[in-house]
Amino acid sequence: MRILDLVTPGQLSRVANLQLLARQVVEGFCSGRHRSPHKGYSVEFKEHRQYVPGDELKNIDWKAFGKSDRLYIREYEEETNLKCTLLVDRSGSMLYRGDRSNGLSKDEYAQRLSASLAYLMLGQQDAVGAITFDDRPRTHVPTRGRPSHLRSVLAALSGPPEGRETDLGGAMSKLVPKLGRRGLIVILSDAMGELESLNRSLAQIRSRKHEVVFFQILDPDEVDFPFSGRIHFEDLEGVAEDQTVDAVSIRAAYLDRLEQHSARLRDICRRNRIDFVSIRTDQWFDDALHQYVALRRQIK
């Protein structure tokens, strides 16, 4: 299937913009990172150990023997290809766009961030796939390591959101069978939903030996609630009842509630040994990727 079969020309041009943007950002991080791309072999030296009878002679480090007159065995760390699956939340709540978010909604921000990550992963010779979801999985792009696979991933990400409600737990529980063998799962969501089911779903993912990174994407308005005066709040997901309130009078209570919610989410991630990264949409992509790369280094 050609890419034009999936997206309109307008959408394609937006994808091209995304690719260009992702490349510009990712290249700065990849320079000199993979000097010798040997697929499937262990090339990364780990340590020396003393020779014991029974060891393969080919593994003896003769240079070390020449210097120290002792027999050492060179040990290497096994390296393998990374399968990265991007789980992108495309629910209605992701459509919020505040005044301070560089003109991007959380959904658009998630698109760009996931595209950048995909480009980065493919640039590292890793396999990338993508799954979008709201209250259920919507699109699924399997993991592939070909550079041309990027277009497929972008096409999945650039599809129009349906504005449905967020059901992280329910959607992910349905995704678990599709994730295949263990790999890296990157979740991009605002996590505006019920967290206990999410907890269970993440536990399922973790039980399958997947490594998970959770990017919580929030608009600055959602973080500090800057509204004043009487505000009529309309639910983007169309589920909750609209509320007309004096924004100032409930700000503290809202921030308390947000803090509790974020604390609970962080706690869930910590309990499941999931890396949690909270990103505001007024933050540039390179900052977000810096955080990601730093996190990956720690994981390694």
Place this chain on the structure above:
Amino acid sequence: MMLMNGILALGALALAIPLAIHLLYRSRFKTVQWGAMHLLEPVVRINRRRIQWMHLLLLFLRCALPVLLAFCLARPLLTGFQALPGDAPQTIAVVVDDSMSMAAVDSSGVSRIEQAKQQLGELLMKMSRRDEVIWMPVSEIANSPSTAGLGTMGAGEANDRLRNLSTTMGPFDLASVIRAAVSATQNGSHPDRRVLIVSDFQNGNINDASIESLRTLGNKTAGGEEFPSIQFWKIGGDSEQLSNVSVEAIETLSPAIVPERQTRFAVRFRNASEKEVKFARVTWTVDGSELQPQTISIPSRSTAISQVTHGFKRSGIHEVGVRIEHPDALIEDNRRSIAVDVVREIDVLLVDGKPSAKPLEGQVDFLAIAMSPFAFAQQDQIDSVRAKVVSPNELLKSMDAQAFNIIVLANVAALDANAQNRLAEFVHQGGSMVLFDGEQIENAEYMKSWKYGETRMPLPAVAKEIVGNANMESEAVPMHFGDLNPQYAPWSNLSPGDQQPLRSVDVYAYRKLDPQAVMGLSENSPESVVLLSMSNGDPIVLSARRGRGRVIQFAIPANDSWTSLPLKRIYLPMMQQLALDLVGSDKATTVTTCQPMIVPISEFTSRDEAKDETNEATKELKGAAKVAYTVEPPGGVEIPLEPSQDPLALLSFAKTHHAGVYRFRQIRTLSAEDRIINSTVRVAEIPAEESLLRDMPPERLTAVTEMIGASVFDDLSSLKSSEQSRRFGREIWRWLLYVLLIAMILELVVQQQLVHRNQVSVA
């Protein structure tokens, strides 16, 4: 309730502004497509009720602020506290304490009277023109309208009098003052009456009797009698912290003062401070001329005495003053004066009832020697007493020829009615008569009933039988005198160090005197005082005041026929002191301020003139002269006086409000250029108790106020506030202001809860 600035209450309509803003605010809102409704919806659901209440509270407070402010400015009055219509004129009796303690200066350097003048003046100036004031300084309480019929005055005139007020009064009785003030208000022409007493309320102003008097007054109030509102305005209140040194008293240590004889004076200073006074300069003055200055040290909280000796050149009334130089809280009491009467040479007429040609055999021979010892010894020194001995037949002739101070009747057997009348009149006009006993008295009719015009002049005692052996037979056992009356000062120091100087005197006979029997003869006669008695208690010497003079009655003769007294050394000073006392004690030369001064016209007559009274030419000259009398108060202008028309011819002056020397003058105008001016002085002094600065105990003041329903105020503002409430109702703008401030603070707090706690801090 009423509003003093009612128009400003319309400002309360400003409550519509926050109301309109609130409604406008509710109708306008902004729509936001919100993603995190998962978080917002439960927050709104949980806090909706609280937020609504907070908004309503905020709305209420914001509406209340302009309402409260408007009512504050409108000055509402709670008329429930109003006693009378607010614009009704009032009669106020202003009683100002002008006692000397009001001159005390506190740490601020301003005296209490000056504080009272300033603040009371301010109060008077703010009174309505229709209000009337009864001006009653404490020193003029006796002249208050209720008793003297004086009218009321406006506040302006009262203020003028206030400015001229000075502190000259001694201690006063608070109960009397309150009664006088309450009585004075009955003359007021307005139904709203009140008494304002401005004082420092010293402890000396009230005693148990005063409290009883006030309790009676309070009971009348409770009984429904019309009673003015009484207000106490307390000035000062720090008396215990003030240090004061005062001249407490000046005393003459001689019974009488005669010219050319040294007289000792003593002054007692009191140091009422905690600090010792060291080497303070003391200045004595006589008639304004300073004597040699002295220095004195007075320990803290004690007294010290200083003495001076001075001889007067001339007879008459002289002022003796003392001044101590020491800076303290009450400078006014650092000086004191007295007026002393320097008597002329005392003329004594000795009437010998049984004369004898033999020396010392007459009735008055010993007495004549005792009265004029220098003349008897033919020495150059001047005797203070000049004695003349006559027989009873020469009595009237001698009295016509010369004025005597004392007439002594010694064993006179009989006196005709004319002589009795003359002698009685002599005594009532201020002369002194001394009666000595003897065997001839037994049948003397005049001793039983002394004629005085149509009435009788009772003697100090009724003469009864002779006790003992009047013939002094050799086997007779002598009797002895008892103790001298210690209360009789002239004889209290006859023999210093000897408690019984008369124990060696043998008494063989004396006449039984019964002073009790006299009491039934005349109810108006003062009681007799026993000056000397026998060891068995029988009176020997009695004294009684009759009119302005005195009668001394002895139960023994003046010679040595019954006793050995005339043979004793003590006889001379005893008779001398008696004579000096009889002459020198009849004039009140020093009076307490506000007490009347009495000056007999005869006091202006000099000795020479008295002699010349017999001269016909002089009499004619006097008759032709026009005589006027004046008095010059201290620091004041001369005031003409009219002598009384009675035979005693007295000058009386009652307005002795100021302490100091009052000069009385007799001006005889013989012609346009020829005037003869005779003068004498009197001194008015403030009692020493006024120098004891002690505030009335608060519990006692409270008891007084409760008895009569009075109120106590410490300053002008509280007094004005109370009066405002009484007349107009209670102003509540202050309370409203407090409520306004509380509402403003509450509004800030609520707003803080609603807004500032939720303030956005956008990065």
